[in-house]
Amino acid sequence: MKNSEQLYKALSERILILDGAMGTMLQRYKFEEEDYRGERFKDYEHPVKGNNDLLSLTQPHAIEEVHKKYLEAGADILETNTFSGTTIAMADYHMEELVYELNYESAKIARKVCDEFTAQNPDKPRFVAGSIGPTNRTASLSPDVNDPGYRAITFDELRIAYKQQSEALLDGGSDILLVETIFDTLNAKAALFAIDEISEERGIKIPIMVSGTITDASGRTLSGQTAEAFLISVSHLNLLSVGFNCALGANQLTPYLETLAHNSDFFVSAYPNAGLPNAFGKYDETPEFMAEQIREYVEKGLINIIGGCCGTTPDHIKAIADLVDKYEPRKVREIV
Numbered sequence: 001m002k003n004s005e006q007l008y009k010a011l012s013e014r015i016l017i018l019d020g021a022m023g024t025m026l027q028r029y030k031f032e033e034e035d036y037r038g039e040r041f042k043d044y045e046h047p048v049k050g051n052n053d054l055l056s057l058t059q060p061h062a063i064e065e066v067h068k069k070y071l072e073a074g075a076d077i078l079e080t081n082t083f084s085g086t087t088i089a090m091a092d093y094h095m096e097e098l099v100y101e102l103n104y105e106s107a108k109i110a111r112k113v114c115d116e117f118t119a120q121n122p123d124k125p126r127f128v129a130g131s132i133g134p135t136n137r138t139a140s141l142s143p144d145v146n147d148p149g150y151r152a153i154t155f156d157e158l159r160i161a162y163k164q165q166s167e168a169l170l171d172g173g174s175d176i177l178l179v180e181t182i183f184d185t186l187n188a189k190a191a192l193f194a195i196d197e198i199s200e201e202r203g204i205k206i207p208i209m210v211s212g213t214i215t216d217a218s219g220r221t222l223s224g225q226t227a228e229a230f231l232i233s234v235s236h237l238n239l240l241s242v243g244f245n246c247a248l249g250a251n252q253l254t255p256y257l258e259t260l261a262h263n264s265d266f267f268v269s270a271y272p273n274a275g276l277p278n279a280f281g282k283y284d285e286t287p288e289f290m291a292e293q294i295r296e297y298v299e300k301g302l303i304n305i306i307g308g309c310c311g312t313t314p315d316h317i318k319a320i321a322d323l324v325d326k327y328e329p330r331k332v333r334e335i336v
Contacts (some may be wrong), residue, residue: 001175001204001205001206002267003125003127003175003208004175004205004207004210005006005090005150006125006127007103007125007127007157007207007240009175010076010125011267011304011305011329012016012113012329013111013303014329015298015303015304015306015324015325015327015328015329016076016077016304016305016329017074017076017077017305017306017317017320017324018075018076018077018079018129018269018271018307019067019070019071019075019078019079019307019308019317020070020073020075020271020307020308020309020314020316020317021067021308021309021310021313022052022063022079022081022083022309023034023052023192023310024283024310024312024313025066025069025313025314026052026062026066028114029059029062030131031049031059031062032049033047033048033049035051035058035083036048036049036050036054036055036058036059036061037288038057038058038060039056040058040227040328042055043047044095046093046094046275047093048093048095049230051084051090051092051093051095052083052084052261053081053082053083053084053085053090053102053106053184054093054095054098055081055100055104056081056082056102056106057098057101057102057105057107060105060109063081063106063128063169064109064112066177067109067110067113067114068113068316069118070314070317071114071126073206073225073314073317073318073321074318074322075126075307075317075321076124076125076127077126077128077129077176077305077307078110078113078114078124078126078128078129079110079120079129079131079178080106080107080109080110080125080128080129080130080131080169080172080174081106081109081110081131081182082103082106082107082130082131082132082133082169083131083133083180084133084135084136084166084182085099085102085103085106085131085132085133085168086097086099086132086133086161086162086164086165087161087164087170088091088135088137088153088157088158088161089112089133089135089136090102092136092316095266097254099165099168099170099329100164100166100167101168103130103165103168103169103172103174103296104168104169104172105130106169106172107168107170107171107172107173107174107194108126108129108168108172109153110173110319111128111172111173111174111176113126114127114128118332119248122205123263126143127175127176128173128174128175128176128264128294128312129174129175129176129177129178129209130165130169130170130172130174130176130177130178130230131168131178131180132165132166132178132179132180132181132316132318133180133189134161134180134181134182134183134184134187134188135153135158135161135291137150137152137153137158137183137187137194138152138153138182138183138186138187138222139151139153139154139155139158139184139186139187139190139240140184140186140187140223141184142246142283143220144248151158155166155186155189156190156192156301157188157193158190159193159194159197160194160204162190162191162194162195163194163195163197163198166191166194166195166198167198168199170202170206171275175207175324176206176207176208176209176240177206177207177208177209178211179191179192179195179206179208179209179210179211179219180209180210180211180245180246181212181213181245181246181309182211182213182221182222182230183208183210183212183213183215183221183222184221184222184223184229185212185223185225185230185233185234186223187263187264188210188212188233189234190298192208192210192234192237194298195208196237200325207240207307208237208239208240209239209241209242209243209269210234210238210239210241210242210243210294211231211242211243211244211245211269211271212225212227212242212243212245213244213246213247214227214244214247214248214252214253214256214287215247215248217252219255219256226246226264227255227256227259231259231260231264232262235264235266235297238323240266240267241266241267241268241269241304242260242266242267242269242294242306243257243268243269243270243303244256244257244260244269244270244272245269245270245271245272245294245307246272246273246309246310247273248272248273248276249272249274249275249276249285249290249293250270250272250275250294250296250297251293251296252272252276253270253272254296254297254300254302257270257297257302258302259275261300261302261303261330262300262303265332266332267302267304267305267329268295268302268303268305268330269303269304269305269306269307269328270297270302270303270305270306270307271306271307271308271312272290272293272294272308272309273308273309273310273311273312274290274310274311274312275289275290275311277310277311281313281319282311283312285311285316287313287315287316287318287319287320288319290308290312290316290319290320290321291316291319291320291323294306294320294323294324295323298323298324298327299333301328301330302330303324303329303330304329306320306324307320310319
């Protein structure tokens with residue numbers, strides 16, 4: 001991977017900034033059904049509103065614009081607009097056959113914007129992280145309370161879907177593959193298995209970011225793992241980073257990041273929500289307030305990569321970038 005050396009060098013020197021929420025920014029465009037369809041899908045027989053990944057094909061200018069705003073705010077790493085870019089998730093819209101194209105084009109948009117910003121300032125290289133979401137199926141839990149042994153998907157089906165997505169993201173120019181918002185570690189292990197296969201087949205080392213999600217105050221993922229168990233479950237691969245995102249605000253995430261930081265020899269990432277959602281599902285934390293919450297991460301030396309998830313905007317990312325600029329990244333040590 002041509003930018004790997006630059007990536008590891010940057011991580012050794014400073015805390016890298018990941019971008020903020022794509023969905024939050026796309027809501028501002030107030031796209032309707034016909035906007036999602038564009039010219040190409042105007043006669044499509046199924047509704048597609050809400051399929052944000054499709055906008056990479058039908059409204060690429062909007063995706064590019066959001067990416068640029070995050071880079072202008074100080075982001076070092078852009079996530080591709082591919083959170084639901086598997087055949088499994090795209091089945092909701094009957095668009096499974098578009099999966100390769102969606103991922104490839106999304107990665108190309110992010111790559112183009114990153115390269116433009118890197119050319120303007122070669123001392124601050126920008127990187128593309130291919131976003132691999134968790135799908136809407138779980139390999140560890142039954143969706144049927146009356147049949148706890150039932151599974152809606154198999155490990156192999158997940159592996160095949162993740163492999164197709166990962167190959168397209170790499171072909172489109174991703175520097176990193178980001179397996180994110182993991183609520184079921186078995187799903188993530190299928191993705192990691194697929195990426196490992198690609199790495200072997202192509203003879204390349206692929207930087208992998210793994211980011212789980214703690215779903216409630218008990219400190220566990222949806223499938224019941226503690227932060228420590230999650231870390232152990234994914235540590236069989238030589239990852240670029242391990243971390244947590246989504247579900248909780250910055251404040252609530254601190255103890256789980258401490259667990260990772262003290263027990264891992266990978267870089268540690270965090271991109272929390274802008275607090276917890278209010279009664280209307282909106283996020284109220286201001287950029288300044290959120291940055292202040294993150295101060296604890298950097299004062300304790302917990303992180304190497306920081307960004308924002310649900311409810312965050314370029315203003316949040318700028319406030320966070322301005323704050324962490326004054327702090328050293330977490331020192332990665334060898335675990336004896």
